[in-house]
Amino acid sequence: MSDVTFEAVSKGYGGNLVVKDLDFTIPGGQFTSILGPSGCGKTTLLRMLAGFMTPDTGEIRNGTAVLSTPGTMVPPEKRGMGMVFQQYAIWPHMNVFENVSFGLEMAQVPRHEIGSRVAEALETVGLGGYESRGSADLSGGQQQRLALARALVTRPSVLLLDEPLSNLDARLRERMRFELRELQQRTGITFVYVTHDQVEAMSMSDTIAIMRSGVIEQHGAPEELYNRPVSAFVIDFLGLNNWFDGTVVGMDGDRARVKVTSGATVTGTAAPGIAVDANVRVAVRPEDFVPTDRPAGQDNVLAGEVTQSLFMGSYLHHSVKVPGREDNVVVQTGRGARVQQGPINIWADPHLTHVVPASDL
Secondary structure, three states, rough: OOOOOEEEEEEEEEEEEEEEEEEEEOOOEEEEEEOOOOOOHHHHHHHHHHOOOOEEEEEEEEOOEEEOOOOEOOOOHHHOOOEEOOOOOOOOEEEEHHHHHHHHHHHOEEEEHHHHHHHHHHHHOOOOOOOOOOOOOOOHHHHHHHHHHHHOOOOOEEEEEEEOOOOHHHHHHHHHHHHHOOOHHHHEEEEEEEEOOOHHHHHHHOEOOOOOOOOEEEEEOOOHHHHHOHHHHHHHHOOOEEEEEEEEEEEEOOOOEEEOOOOOOOEEEEOOOOOOOOOEEEEEHHHHHEEEOEEEEEEOOHHHHHEEEEEEOOOEEEEEEEEOOOEEEEEEOOOOOOOEEEEEEEEOOOHHHEEEEEEHH
């Protein structure tokens, strides 16, 4: 499978740039998610790739084939791509077979070939034997699979998915995440998946591109983004964080030593440009704080008091009151951890602690 490349691509509406000078490569044969909040430009990116919109500047390519420039446009039906929409766009007056075969009929595929290809697509998504079922009689999960089969039957090189799980209930959405991931690995098709849900992106993707205000803030493997974020936005978007305000009192390579407002000293990985005396914010995820016997006063040790512990099933959620701090610190431990209400010292691993400019959020 060829890589999909965006080179210096911009798109605006009424003078407002939605996608800004985008340089970005989607690896062929992988599952890539475009992740970001509403209005960040991710759907516009997907629609330009699908051929529904033309870029104002730049070039979009699939391998060496140019798909779009400001003056040229390969029509959507000639791009070799399939698309699954948020609302599925299933024709309720057609049965399952007719929904899946429609695209092949429009492409004038020989009739003797249509039956076998429809059967193959339905088997791939787990709807074998449903050919004569009315599409309106399917459950939400079955309709989602039908939309997938309709996109897969044309044998696309790239499959575009625009928040296809957002209409499903929580349990079905979780199951379909695993099914989509398994389907991509089995078929080897390039998946481009747009979502605002970080759990979907983290659980399914080989790579994730996090968008903010029309630009890609960071692009990489889920583990890289989670453990080595490049900005406060990426840190804050990928899960719950404890934030501390402070001032840098020392630097050692890319490691910053910060005096936070509670009086403690915290060391963590510094974003580019951080220097001594800079006003910064320090981020520590709840699962990266651990109860410790280390005394307060050591780097990355905070003294506090556990005011509440909640059993959350797979983990325990603790609220820790730290002197000099208005909000409680959130700490998550395994469900077997014995954390009593009352005084506690908690320690943050410097490798998992991140220091960013105070103005970065």
